[in-house]
Amino acid sequence: QPVHLGAMSEAVRQQVKLQENNLQEGDVLLTNHPIAGGSHLPDITVITPVWKKVSKFQSFKVSEKAEKLKEEKIIFYIASRGHHADIGGISPGSMPPFSRELKEEGACIKTFKVVENGIFNEDGITELLQAPGKIVRNPGEPAISGTRLLSDNLSDLKAQVAANQRGIDLLLEMVEHYSSEDVPGLPIVQAYMHHIQNKAEEAVRNMLKELSEREGLAEVDTVAAKDYLDDGSEIVLHLTIDRRDGSAIFDFTGTGPELWGNLNAPRAVTHSAILYSLRCLIDQEIPLNQGCLNPIKVIIEDGSLLAPSENAAVVGGNVLTSQRITDVILKAFRACAASQGCMNNFTFGNENFGYYETIGGGAGAGPNWHGQSGVHTHMTNTRITDPEILERRYPVMLREFSIRKDSGGSGKFKGGNGLIREVEFLEPLNTAILSERRVHQPYGLNGGGPGKSGLNLFIRKDGSKLHLGGKNEIIAEAGDRIRIETPGGGGYGKVGT
Numbered sequence: 001q002p003v004h005l006g007a008m009s010e011a012v013r014q015q016v017k018l019q020e021n022n023l024q025e026g027d028v029l030l031t032n033h034p035i036a037g038g039s040h041l042p043d044i045t046v047i048t049p050v051w052k053k054v055s056k057f058q059s060f061k062v063s064e065k066a067e068k069l070k071e072e073k074i075i076f077y078i079a080s081r082g083h084h085a086d087i088g089g090i091s092p093g094s095m096p097p098f099s100r101e102l103k104e105e106g107a108c109i110k111t112f113k114v115v116e117n118g119i120f121n122e123d124g125i126t127e128l129l130q131a132p133g134k135i136v137r138n139p140g141e142p143a144i145s146g147t148r149l150l151s152d153n154l155s156d157l158k159a160q161v162a163a164n165q166r167g168i169d170l171l172l173e174m175v176e177h178y179s180s181e182d183v184p185g186l187p188i189v190q191a192y193m194h195h196i197q198n199k200a201e202e203a204v205r206n207m208l209k210e211l212s213e214r215e216g217l218a219e220v221d222t223v224a225a226k227d228y229l230d231d232g233s234e235i236v237l238h239l240t241i242d243r244r245d246g247s248a249i250f251d252f253t254g255t256g257p258e259l260w261g262n263l264n265a266p267r268a269v270t271h272s273a274i275l276y277s278l279r280c281l282i283d284q285e286i287p288l289n290q291g292c293l294n295p296i297k298v299i300i301e302d303g304s305l306l307a308p309s310e311n312a313a314v315v316g317g318n319v320l321t322s323q324r325i326t327d328v329i330l331k332a333f334r335a336c337a338a339s340q341g342c343m344n345n346f347t348f349g350n351e352n353f354g355y356y357e358t359i360g361g362g363a364g365a366g367p368n369w370h371g372q373s374g375v376h377t378h379m380t381n382t383r384i385t386d387p388e389i390l391e392r393r394y395p396v397m398l399r400e401f402s403i404r405k406d407s408g409g410s411g412k413f414k415g416g417n418g419l420i421r422e423v424e425f426l427e428p429l430n431t432a433i434l435s436e437r438r439v440h441q442p443y444g445l446n447g448g449g450p451g452k453s454g455l456n457l458f459i460r461k462d463g464s465k466l467h468l469g470g471k472n473e474i475i476a477e478a479g480d481r482i483r484i485e486t487p488g489g490g491g492y493g494k495v496g497t
Helices: 002-022 064-068 122-134 150-177 185-214 267-281 315-332 387-393
Strands: 028-031 043-053 072-083 112-116 220-228 234-242 247-251 296-299 345-349 354-358 396-404 418-425 429-434 455-459 465-467 471-476 481-485
Touching: 002 028, 002 043, 002 072, 002 267, 002 315, 028 150, 043 150, 072 150, 112 122, 112 150, 122 150, 150 185, 185 234, 185 247, 185 267, 220 315, 234 315, 267 296, 267 315, 315 345, 315 429, 345 418, 387 396, 396 481, 429 481, 455 471
Parallel strands: 247 296
Antiparallel strands: 028 043, 028 112, 043 072, 220 234, 234 247, 345 354, 345 429, 396 418, 418 481, 429 471, 455 465, 455 481
């Protein structure tokens, strides 16, 4: 997912900062804390240093002193990030709609050696994942649970460790491939890595120069854009482009303050949105990498909802606010109309299990294309569970899964339609919805109409309906249903032009 990829480099940097002098071969680090480059707590990052003795990668003999010290160095870091279906907190699925503090969202881990000296620390990580259940709450406050899916967590973490090892093997194979008796392979591989980043930087600089010229901007000029979360919080961007060197400043000063809720987004999430947007604007085949951000300066005010305090709730920031940041960036570039701007996070479960899915919607139209219907866009690209698997594994029945007709915005190019997903519960379950664009519609651009806002309904078995708003949690009885109608994308251009 783009929201993962753009933030992982910051997670690696933070772990290096925290653990650099405390690492040895065979160690693997784990983190999910927003203050340490994380996004939200279900996203766990596993980081493996790649060690190699200096002598194996140099064509000359190392000094006796280096031999005595058995000098080794970290030449790469391999990282994987996975969204875990449950990590504890006040709601099954660890996506609570009403969390106010980070501890209510599950296990928080700044840094931990999940593997030490080659041994998986199952007892240690189990204790950390179950720790939220030991938090004492005041009367009237919702109870906090440890992870409800410990066996899945452990299996998934072992899979992440194994994935990292596969990455290490492939990198070392590459180094060996470019090695010879006279030429070490490591400098060659690292030179190619730098070259890829340099080409990405060059592509971004050229794109910014061309865009500035095409839009008739001054040599150094600023454009602005803003949009709103459904609670009225503003996300403000002043984008200054310097055509002389192809650099840009993304200044989010004026964005709303930290929220007493969970739509706060860690800094790393904003960097993800910028990286993704820049890559979309480059019409070249280049890998997504950190070089895209080299010409970019980012300004975010501390204490804003894009740079919240350490204990702020953030579960919705990663999946909802990230989409609004992307909308604002693309609006500033006048690249396309708004897409659904939401991941429509739907969870259900009980004390024994938690299930989580995200639901697609309409994509925004652009200068020469119609928006796609029923797709995930921008910061997410997850696949939804097949109906047969869903009904086989969980006590639910999928009553409807269809295109939400006429929900895309009008225009010369039409916005994509959203989706309708209606699920019936076959036994009592706790269910929750965490969504946006239920108040503010996805905007159209250049005369195009807005997409329809989303709608969440709870339908009791007697047929009575409850409007859930954008964020809610409710106990469902057998025969109750939830109906989620996702937003359409905005249109582009006036009809008939």
